[in-house]
Amino acid sequence: METTHASTATAAATTAVGSRLLKAANGWWFMGDGGFARLRPAQVAADGTLLPATEQYLQEAGLYERKPFSSYSLTVLTSTDCNLGCGYCFQNTAQDPKGGVRPPRIAHARLTSEMITSVLDFTRQRMTAGDFRKLSLMLFGGEPLLNPRGARELLRRAADLGELNASMVSNGTLLTPLIAKELNAAGLRSVQITFDGDKDAHDAIRVRRSGGGTFDVIINNVAKAMAATSLRWHLRVNVSHLNRHGMDDLVERLAANLDPARCGLGFSLVGDIGVGYGNDLAYxxxxAKEFARWHARALELGFAVAxxxxxxxxxxCSFKDGRYGAVVNADGVLSxxxxxxxxxGWQVGTIADGxxxxxETEGRWIACSDQNEYGEDAAAALSAFQDEVDSVLLDQLNSAGRL
Structure with a gap:
């Protein structure tokens, strides 16, 4: 048995909640809050459950023990507007009734200096209550760079709350080298950029609200920002029936145009969460074999794979009192x-009133990993698919010496 786990000196009580046991190519993979282990076939029963002796060993090794959160997690929308019209976006309120690329969206809000003061006061109180000395900040939108001034100011002022680890989710179309350098200097450390398949598929899906594709401008912007900053990058690739067959070419194109050593690369299914978007992929x-092939090639090319x-x-979102983190809209509403x-209809409070x-929040408090919107059968199929993908990925990472 090979085990890897972190220090559990201040961990919470032992619990099996959230642990996973996945069939590997030769044996099994166990994942718990305290780390992971590769198990031999004889350590797992024929029905795919842990033998009592194996479970006891994992408990004693600390793999069930939950590590305490080391930082407070804060997501702030600097702008709710977006310059793209992606049909699956969960911030749409419906599909474009004219069949175009201008779906109706959530209400306009833009982060101001005054609101930044309120957000940081709220965050300081929450960090003090939880005895947090580190802050994990995510700049979010809409498109956060529709308000670059607000993004810069929030980064600079958030550093006063404690040790700062800041990231941003951006579509990349507005990320010029100058903006990238300013954000990096203000404390930004990493950026997530989304692709919707290779160039042709991406340009048909990730479209400007004014019309026109975005693939080339995103690639060029990221390449120039890489050259100008120390930022790290996570490239998220959305997978649907519209783009799956171009993923092999996409991986090669990304490696040819960007520095894989500074990029993580991951693939995620995209579906409907209530805005009328359809994804016809079967799980x-x-x-799963295609996901395995894409991940394997990404590793060969030097990308990091989570x-x-x-x-x-x-x-x-996993704790209904918000004790470990908050999602704050640009107008101060909590989700x-x-x-x-x-x-x-989904607000769970405000930074002014808590x-x-x-x-009162029953039915509104959902988790980002919640699969209820897919229906019970679809959620079960999706979970089984993810287990299959993850078991192969663990084998690949192990073979590559990347665990």
Whole structure:
């Protein structure tokens, strides 16, 4: 048995909640809050459950023990507007009734200096209450760079709250080298950029609201920002029936135009979360094999690929009192999750008044990993698909010496 786990000196009580056991090519992979282990076939029963002796060993090794969160997690929308018209976006309120690229969206809000003061005062109180000395800040939108001034100011002032680890989710179309350097100097450390398949598919899906594709401008912007800054990058690739067949070419194109050593690369299914978007992909074994092939090639080319983990949940949305994190709209409204930020009827409080009582947020407090919107059968199929993908990915990472 090979085990890897972090220090658990201040961990919470032992629990099996969220642990995963996945069939490997030769044996099994166990993932718990305290780390992961590769198990021999004889350590798991024929029905795919842990033998009592194996479970005891994992408990004693600390792999069930939950590590305490080391930083407070804060997501702030600097702008709810977006210059793109992606049909699946969870901040749309419906599809474009004219069939175009201008779907109706959540209400306009823009982060101001005054609101930054309120957001940081709220955050300081939450960090003090939780005894946090580190802050994990994510700049979010809409498109956060529709308000670059607000993004810069928030970064600079947030550094006063403690040790800062700041990231941003951006579509990349507005990320000029100058803006990238200014954000990097203000404390930004990493950026997530999304692609929707290779060039032709991407340009048909990730379209400007004014019309026109975005692939070339995103690639060029990221390449120039790489040359101008120390930022690291996570390239998220959305997978649907519209783009799956171009993924092999996309991986090669990304490696040819960007520096894989500074990039993480990951693939995620995109579906409908209530805005009328359809993804006709079946979650069968063929798709899992394709995910495995894309990940394998990404590793060969030098991209970082995230190790699958236990189902620990998100700091902000997995705890209904918001004790470990918050998602704050540009107008100061609190949401449980970035998926519901700014959406009408999903607010769970405000930074001025705090979180609403639990009985008032019942049905509004959802987690970003929640699969209820897919329906019970689809959620089960999606979970089984993810297990299949993750088990192969763990084998690949292990073979590559990247665990």
């Amino acid at each position: 069968g074994g063929e798709l 190790r699958p983990r236990a189902n620990r949940g998100c700091q902000a 449980s999750c970035w998926e519901t930020a700014g959406r009408p 979180y609403l009582p639990a009985e």
